[in-house]
Amino acid sequence: MTAPASVAPPVVARGERLGEGLDAVMRVAEVPMAALQRLLGAARMPYVFILPNMVLFTIFVFVPVGLAIAYAFTGGTNLLIWERPYVGLENFKALLDCGSYLEPSTCRYNLFWTAVHNTWWYTLLNTLGTLFFALVTALVINRLTRGRGFFRAVFFYPVLLSPVVVGLIWQWFLAREGLLNGFLTDWFDTRIIFLLEVGWSRLWVVYVSIWFHMGFFMLIILAGLQAIPRDIYEAAQIDGTSQWRQFWCLTLPLLMPNLLVVTVLLLIRSVQVFDEAWVLTNGGGPGTANTFIVQFIYQTAFSPDLRLYGLASAASVLMGIALLALTLSQLWLAKKAQV
Amino acid sequence: MIAFLARTRHPGRTDITDWLAWGWAILGTLVVAIPIAWAVISSLKTEAEINSFPPALVPRAAQTITVEGQEKPLSVWIRTAPDGSEQTVALVRRIGLSATVLDPSKPEETFRVPVTELRQLKEFHLQFSNYTEPMKQFDFLRYLWNTVFVTVVATVLTLLLNSMAAFALSKYRFAGRNAMFALILSTMMIPLSVIMVPAFMVIVGLNLADNLWGVILSTVSTPTGVFLLRQYMLTIPDDLIEAARVDAASEFRIYWRIVLPLCAPALAVLAIFSVIWRWNDFLWPLIVLSSPENYTLQIGLSSLQGQFNVQWHYILAMTVVTLLPVTVVFLFLQKYITEGVASSGVK
Numbered sequence: 171m172t173a174p175a176s177v178a179p180p181v182v183a184r185g186e187r188l189g190e191g192l193d194a195v196m197r198v199a200e201v202p203m204a205a206l207q208r209l210l211g212a213a214r215m216p217y218v219f220i221l222p223n224m225v226l227f228t229i230f231v232f233v234p235v236g237l238a239i240a241y242a243f244t245g246g247t248n249l250l251i252w253e254r255p256y257v258g259l260e261n262f263k264a265l266l267d268c269g270s271y272l273e274p275s276t277c278r279y280n281l282f283w284t285a286v287h288n289t290w291w292y293t294l295l296n297t298l299g300t301l302f303f304a305l306v307t308a309l310v311i312n313r314l315t316r317g318r319g320f321f322r323a324v325f326f327y328p329v330l331l332s333p334v335v336v337g338l339i340w341q342w343f344l345a346r347e348g349l350l351n352g353f354l355t356d357w358f359d360t361r362i363i364f365l366l367e368v369g370w371s372r373l374w375v376v377y378v379s380i381w382f383h384m385g386f387f388m389l390i391i392l393a394g395l396q397a398i399p400r401d402i403y404e405a406a407q408i409d410g411t412s413q414w415r416q417f418w419c420l421t422l423p424l425l426m427p428n429l430l431v432v433t434v435l436l437l438i439r440s441v442q443v444f445d446e447a448w449v450l451t452n453g454g455g456p457g458t459a460n461t462f463i464v465q466f467i468y469q470t471a472f473s474p475d476l477r478l479y480g481l482a483s484a485a486s487v488l489m490g491i492a493l494l495a496l497t498l499s500q501l502w503l504a505k506k507a508q509v
Numbered sequence: 510m511i512a513f514l515a516r517t518r519h520p521g522r523t524d525i526t527d528w529l530a531w532g533w534a535i536l537g538t539l540v541v542a543i544p545i546a547w548a549v550i551s552s553l554k555t556e557a558e559i560n561s562f563p564p565a566l567v568p569r570a571a572q573t574i575t576v577e578g579q580e581k582p583l584s585v586w587i588r589t590a591p592d593g594s595e596q597t598v599a600l601v602r603r604i605g606l607s608a609t610v611l612d613p614s615k616p617e618e619t620f621r622v623p624v625t626e627l628r629q630l631k632e633f634h635l636q637f638s639n640y641t642e643p644m645k646q647f648d649f650l651r652y653l654w655n656t657v658f659v660t661v662v663a664t665v666l667t668l669l670l671n672s673m674a675a676f677a678l679s680k681y682r683f684a685g686r687n688a689m690f691a692l693i694l695s696t697m698m699i700p701l702s703v704i705m706v707p708a709f710m711v712i713v714g715l716n717l718a719d720n721l722w723g724v725i726l727s728t729v730s731t732p733t734g735v736f737l738l739r740q741y742m743l744t745i746p747d748d749l750i751e752a753a754r755v756d757a758a759s760e761f762r763i764y765w766r767i768v769l770p771l772c773a774p775a776l777a778v779l780a781i782f783s784v785i786w787r788w789n790d791f792l793w794p795l796i797v798l799s800s801p802e803n804y805t806l807q808i809g810l811s812s813l814q815g816q817f818n819v820q821w822h823y824i825l826a827m828t829v830v831t832l833l834p835v836t837v838v839f840l841f842l843q844k845y846i847t848e849g850v851a852s853s854g855v856k
Contacts, residue, residue, distance in 0.1 A: 196765055203761030215760040219677035220689060222670045223730045229711060230727040231696045237707030249710055307537060310530045321534045323843045324541055330839055330846070332789035334807045335832045338814060342551060342825060343544045352563040381540070386850065393851045413526060442702045445791045449811050464702045464792075471706045472796060483706050490703040497698045 238490070241483035249479060261484035282485060284458050285466040288372075292447075292462065293440035295376045300436055301429070303380055304387035309421075311388070312395045322392070326385035333382075337449025340378045341365065365451060368459040375447045375460050382446055383439070387432050394428030395421070427506065434500040438493060444468070463489055545832075552825035553635045559822045570634035574599050576616045586610065586627045600627070639826035648801055649827060652809035656788060659724055659805060664783040666729040668776055674730075675738035676764045680750060690739075697732045701793055709796050723797045724805070728787065734779045741775035742768060778849040781842055785835055806831050 207215055237251060242261055244254035269276030274283035311321050328336065343349055344364040351361045364370045398421065406416050444464035448454060454461035463485065471482035551559060553568040573582040576599055583599035588610065590596065598610040601619055608627060611619045643649040677683075678690050701708070708727065709718070717723030745768060753763045769776070791807045798804055804812065810831060813824055839846060 200759065200762050200765060203765075204759040207759050207761065212760055213683070216677035216681035216683045216686075219673040219681075219760075219764065223674035223693070223735065224689065226670070226726065226730040227693060227696055229715075230708060230730075231699055231704070232692075234704035234707035234711060235699060237710065238704050241707055241710075249713060251707075251710065306533065310533045310537075313526075313530045314534060317534070319844075321538065322847060323839075324538050326847055326850075327836075327839060328541060330785055330789075330835050331832055332807055332835070333791050334811045335789075335828050338810065338824060338828045339544050339548045341814070342821060343547055345821075347560060347562045347564060349543075349547045349564060355563050381544075389847060389851045442700055444702065449814065452814070467702065467705065468792075468796075471709075479706050479710075486703045486706065490699075493700065493703065494698065 238483050238486055241479055242487045244480045246480070247477040249477075254480065257480065261480045262488075264481065265484055265488070279481075281458060281461065282463075282466055285461050285463045288458075288460060289441060289443065289462045291372070292376060292379075292443055293437060296379050296440045296443070297433060297436045299376060299380045300384055300387055301433060303384050304391055304432070305429070307384065307388045308391035308395055309417075312392060322389070325388055328382050329385045331382070333445030334449050336378065336382050337446045340374070340381075341450055341452075344374060366456050368456060371451055371456060371459055375450060378446060378450055379440075379443065387436065390432055390435075391425070391428060394425050398424050427503070430503045431500060434496055434503060438496045438500065441489065441493060441496070548825050549829055552639055552822070552829045553637070554639075554822060555634070555636045556820075556822050558636075559825075565631075567633060568635055569631040570636065572630045572632045574613055576611065576613055578616050583611075585613075585630045587630060588622055588626050589628070590626065597630075598622075598627075636822070639822045640830070643823045643827055646823075647813065648804070648809065651802055652804050652806045653830075655721060655803060656806040659721055659790075659794075660784055660787040663725045663728055663787045664780055666725070667731060667734055667783045668780060670729055671731060671734035671779065672738050672769060672772065672776065673764065674735050675742055676768055678735070679739045679742035680745075680747070680768070693730075693732050693735050695732075705792070705796055712797055718797060719799045719803055720797070721803060724790070724794050727793065728790065731783070731786075734783070737779055738772060738775050741772055745771050778845055781838065781846055782849065784838065788835060 203218075206218060210218065240251060241254070243256060243258060244251070245257040245260060246254050248254050265279055265282055267278040268283060271277075271283070274280045274287055277283040307325055311318055311325070314321065331339075345351070346361065346363055350364070354360055354362060362370060364374055402420055402424075403416065406420060411419070442464055443462050447460055447462060448465060451460040454465050467482045467485050467489070470476050470478045470485065550566070550568060551564075554565075555568075555570045557571070558565065558569060572585040574585050575582045579599075579601065583601060586598050586600055588596045588598045597613065599613050601609040601611055603609070603624065606624050607621050608624050609619050609621055610627070611617075674693070678686060712718050712723045712727070715723070717726070749767055749771075750763055753767055758766070789807065790805070791811070794805045794808050795811075798808060801809070801812070806827075810824065810827055813820070813827070
């Protein structure tokens with residue numbers, strides 16, 4: 171096969187730079203694919219290109235979605251779906267069997283409702299907190315005349331860390347012998363075992379989440395801020411509008427579509443809280459103070475002494491419905507924001 | 510007070526809002542940096558130092574001295590005698606509140622002093638064995654290798670398969686194209702947390718449970734990757750492809766030799782993201798992998814922390830090793846990452 175040098179000279183040059191070894195590998199891959207094309211015809215080649223992706227999506231996403239619903243209607247502890255007895259709405263009834271939804275201890279599966287309550291409070295505080303800090307930080311960075319790139323990078327950096335690393339770093343920071351307790355001893359002559367007290371641990375779980383994810387939402391808000399045309403502010407300044415008024419009457423309304431999308435995105439993420447909270451609190455502790463819905467699903471399904479796949483799937487389906495509603499509202503808001 | 514929330518800048522004039530903005534930025538930098546710096550500092554402390562309270566801000570270790578007639582090196586202390594004079598002594602043993610010490614210059618004479626008169630001498634010391642010991646004691650190298658394997662293989666496959674799908678979706682018209690694109694995008698709406706039970710059953714059905722390929726294969730196709738690459742490929746002019754077809758290049762050759770090299774910037778962004786995603790993955794490997802020899806770094810690290818006797822000096826060292834690659838990638842490719850996030854809204 172001779173390369174059609176006339177086609178695109180810069181491309182060929184780029185290919186040459188990749189080196190002889192890679193070139194040989196590429197040629198090896200081309201031969202069977204060219205044979206396949208002769209067999210199927212050029213018109214069928216796009217299907218060949220998209221096939222591997224669709225197969226993987228089918229196996230690992232579409233089939234499980236269907237199965238999740240099927241699992242929710244079956245009982246027993248067998249993993250394989252064809253060995254599981256059909257129990258109708260039993261799993262949903264069990265989950266929703268409650269004296270009062272506001273009081274988890276009156277429910278048949280009180281752990282589920284404890285998790286729902288914890289997730290609800292976490293979602294509320296995390297969404298508001300992240301929104302506030304991300305907005306203020308974006309405004310600050312947008313305002314800086316120097317060091318903008320540096321601070322943007324600093325605030326974004328935690329986003330790239332793994333949940334395990336974040337959980338461990340903060341667990342160590344808040345430990346009995348940690349730095350924070352060192353300062354507390356110095357200044358107030360007291361020590362607090364933060365992660366073993368219900369109130370403190372919940373507060374720190376929210377705080378660590380904000381610390382972890384704030385940079386991501388800050389970037390999105392920053393992009394929104396930079397899209398606001400400059401001259402509006404110049405006009406406002408000529409009119410003598412105070413900075414405070416400029417923020418409330420110009421920046422905030424113009425940023426609103428962006429903020430709404432960020433809020434819904436935050437809600438979607440918050441409902442799925444699991445990784446860093448699980449590592450930080452050593453599995454949802456103290457007691458069940460930081461047990462969230464995903465942890466309930468994970469434990470119900472995969473704890474060796476439970477293996478209640480049906481019940482876990484029923485909880486997944488309920489959470490999936492909530493997430494679907496949030497996602498659809500996000501798409502709707504995003505569409506509205508573009509208009 | 511919150512006037513710094515306003516946006517405009519006055520050229521050549523600094524007012525209170527500028528100071529507040531700088532204050533926020535610098536304070537925020539400290540809030541981000543201090544816990545991480547603390548973990549790095551602590552990872553270089555000895556086991557004794559890490560468990561001592563209040564914590565020291567720099568890694569130190571007890572100063573020791575070898576004295577004639579004593580088998581082990583002795584720790585060095587300063588003794589303040591009741592009359593206020595100070596003397597350097599070596600501690601032989603300690604019983605309750607009294608200690609047997611000796612003067613290093615006269616090693617044969619030991620004498621007893623109350624513990625309250627002693628203050629230990631410590632010197633700056635970096636305990637690098639925290640980093641080397643876990644490699645021998647635990648399967649840390651194994652975890653590291655597993656993670657590198659998963660990250661590299663999954664990223665290569667992601668780039669290959671996602672770009673193939675993106676090529677089909679952007680450069681061909683075929684029946685079902687829009688439906689397939691919509692289906693791929695719809696998977697963005699289905700988080701792992703909703704389908705983890707049946708996804709695990711699929712893994713068991715494919716005989717991939719407790720197998721690194723079970724972790725890899727299910728993460729290879731990403732809707733984000735397909736979307737990102739498709740948008741980029743749409744900007745490549747079709748004339749180029751037509752010209753190649755006239756020269757009788759096969760469809761695969763067009764993808765391989767023309768479209769793929771032109772997509773290098775988009776591929777680079779996806780590669781960076783893929784490496785970071787796979788390196789940091791937690792919930793899915795936690796479900797799929799069950800035996801320690803298959804653990805990835807993240808799973809190994811979290812399982813060590815759950816053990817009865819928490820060895821923080823090792824855990825922190827391994828935490829630093831785990832965050833290092835991501836940090837290096839970020840240091841060099843910071844611009845691409847933040848721009849990629851800002852433009853596509855994914856992370």
